[in-house]
């Protein structure tokens with residue numbers, strides 16, 4: 001059996017090695033390392049895949065969130081509603097821009113923010129909602145968009161973990177996650193579902209004026225070289241990464257299928273176990289399984305993690321500390337929040353190896369090892 005990793009990038013690379021190596025050498029030969037042809041091509045390809053009018057590429061998923069918040073003209077003190085149960089980038093950029101992060105509960109089933117928690121957190125200062133499609137499962141966007149409309153709020157979808165997920169509205173229309181809100185953002189960090197071989201990110205919107213502003217902000221606030229209309233930043237996807245992404249984007253649906261197959265295998269092994277809850281799959285969205293995350297009850301999670309490690313099976317806690325309990329947010333009154341569902345999940349979740357190259361033998365070994373520990 002091949003050694004088991006949380007994410008096996010090497011095996012995935014070997015399958016596309018010829019194509020990737022040729023593309024990278026093409027960039028080397030062109031020496032157009034910044035803003036070479038593949039960058040624009042990739043933006044167009046991704047826009048077509050997502051059904052988004054505009055895709056603006058940038059340096060990483062954190063920048064994508066920051067540039068989005070800058071482009072919406074949010075002012076210091078404006079409140080931005082985000083989940084506490086997320087990767088730090090989502091909440092950090094809010095604070096970095098001197099906006100006020102307002103942490104809300106997530107739903108125990110979907111791991112995402114829901115309409116009730118959002119409505120309760122809205123004040124006259126609220127300007128935006130940032131739903132995170134955590135682990136590859138979509139937040140309930142139809143309801144979130146209704147609330148946003150009612151209260152005149154922007155919605156920035158943090159789609160870093162759910163690229164490729166299809167969202168079906170109650171009238172039957174379908175959209176990709178990340179293209180439903182005012183703006184969507186993603187990351188091409190290597191381990192993400194669509195990952196490059198370094199850092200990368202992108203922003204999506206259907207709004208022409210907003211797209212123009214996003215592009216300017218990512219490029220020092222200029223449209224015309226050396227004429228800077230507003231304060232921006234420097235955030236670029238480099239050409240080598242775009243060349244890799246053009247190849248990986250063609251395979252994205254296949255990669256998602258492979259992840260879903262692995263998830264189905266795990267589900268079968270764990271379903272109906274009294275101590276294990278397998279990932280929920282809402283009818284409105286297709287789960288793209290960036291992570292395969294179980295909820296464990298009456299199981300010593302740390303001991304399970306250690307036991308699996310002795311069997312050379314990695315497992316991870318995403319995330320061990322929610323935002324409202326991070327020292328970073330102490331001065332934003334983090335500790336005054338009461339988010340029992342978030343704390344409950346934080347103590348019980350565990351993520352198993354999940355990637356595009358998992359083989360049945362590995363899945364069987366992982367799931368039977370988990371059960372061996374829990375049943376004894």
Ligand SMILES: *Cc1c(COP(=O)(O)O)cnc(C)c1O
Pocket residue numbers: 060061062063086087089090132158160161186187188189199200201
């Ligand atoms: C990975 C990730 C980001 C940040 O992406 P980087 O490219 O690492 O900056 C933001 N939000 C979520 C939910 C993520 O998983």
